[in-house]
Amino acid sequence: xxxxxxxxxxxxxxxxxxxxxxxxxxQAQFQKLLKQNGIKVTQATLSRDLNELGIIRVPAxxxxxxxxxxxxEQSVLRSRLSEEIISIDHNETLxxxxxxxxxxxxxxxxxxxxxxxxxLGTVAGDDTIIVIPRxxxxxKNSLEYIKIILGIN
Amino acid sequence: xxxxxxxxxxxxxxxxxxxxxxxxxxQAQFQKLLKQNGIKVTQATLSRDLNELGIIRVPAxxxxxxxxxxxxEQSVLRSRLSEEIISIDHNETLxxxxxxxxxxxxxxxxxxxxxxxxxLGTVAGDDTIIVIPRxxxxxKNSLEYIKIILGIN
DNA sequence: TTAATATTTGCATAATTATGCAAGTTTATG
DNA sequence: CATAAACTTGCATAATTATGCAAATATTAA
Numbered sequence: 266x267x268x269x270x271x272x273x274x275x276x277x278x279x280x281x282x283x284x285x286x287x288x289x290x291x292q293a294q295f296q297k298l299l300k301q302n303g304i305k306v307t308q309a310t311l312s313r314d315l316n317e318l319g320i321i322r323v324p325a326x327x328x329x330x331x332x333x334x335x336x337x338e339q340s341v342l343r344s345r346l347s348e349e350i351i352s353i354d355h356n357e358t359l360x361x362x363x364x365x366x367x368x369x370x371x372x373x374x375x376x377x378x379x380x381x382x383x384x385l386g387t388v389a390g391d392d393t394i395i396v397i398p399r400x401x402x403x404x405k406n407s408l409e410y411i412k413i414i415l416g417i418n
Numbered sequence: 419x420x421x422x423x424x425x426x427x428x429x430x431x432x433x434x435x436x437x438x439x440x441x442x443x444x445q446a447q448f449q450k451l452l453k454q455n456g457i458k459v460t461q462a463t464l465s466r467d468l469n470e471l472g473i474i475r476v477p478a479x480x481x482x483x484x485x486x487x488x489x490x491e492q493s494v495l496r497s498r499l500s501e502e503i504i505s506i507d508h509n510e511t512l513x514x515x516x517x518x519x520x521x522x523x524x525x526x527x528x529x530x531x532x533x534x535x536x537x538l539g540t541v542a543g544d545d546t547i548i549v550i551p552r553x554x555x556x557x558k559n560s561l562e563y564i565k566i567i568l569g570i571n
Numbered sequence: 572t573t574a575a576t577a578t579t580t581g582c583a584t585a586a587t588t589a590t591g592c593a594a595g596t597t598t599a600t601g
Numbered sequence: 602c603a604t605a606a607a608c609t610t611g612c613a614t615a616a617t618t619a620t621g622c623a624a625a626t627a628t629t630a631a
Contacts, residue, residue: 293617
């Protein structure tokens, strides 16, 4: 039958539902829950699914539990990101990004999570981001890098 | 050896620095990097450290890498100031301090209240502090001063 | 439709991470 | 100071997750 894609999609959907509704601490437990919902897979498949979905295992004071990795969504958001930006400017030492009202924090997070050596750090207000470049000497490089990250041509 | 706590703190500091500066994909690699920086621990200790610090292993298209768990306030309570700090960096004109999520304001207050002539002022966001030094010429001094204030060796 | 190509999955196992326990240290208490 | 309690670490290994490979299934192209 050719409903394989739907089968995988619904399994993924169930996995996401489960992970958001209860604290699951390992894949064996996960597997069991899937089975209770009528879906039988091996631990191997589950491992692959979790990685594809960006579902990660985080430590907590009382053990571990799985959760959806929020920073993995940035690539999805990136397409709309450029629409939130009004301008990117700089002087000899700083880069300043102006955004639409209330969007600075969200844009800054993307820059932070890019983990670039070009960027020492950012501080965001409501509609303005200050970016500290690695060095004042090649601030143009940092600027180029930022534009790429934010999907601006 | 009498100062165990400092030993642990500085190891944690190094771990945080390493994880924020490069893509580390497993604990063996981590262990090696620590060793190159003069710190020898077993994989077991590293595993415990990473869980305490809320550093997690996330899947990426090209493998895995460790990162600081940004969403996790459920990570172990940190009472010491230096434990809230991920890295301290600088370029020619500014010093940038990265902290755990939501901790920048608290750390910045300590710097502000130190009333140092080395520091003109600070601006803190959620997890980043920008420190403006008295002068660009002796920024290294300011850096040293900050590390002392924050109890980082 | 058929052949070629690609995808998905399980199995077995490799790779990696977590942890019980005991030894050694440090800190707290009387 | 002496002793107890608490903490840290390594060792050995348990627990858990990732993956190479082959078989089965699905998709694409002709």
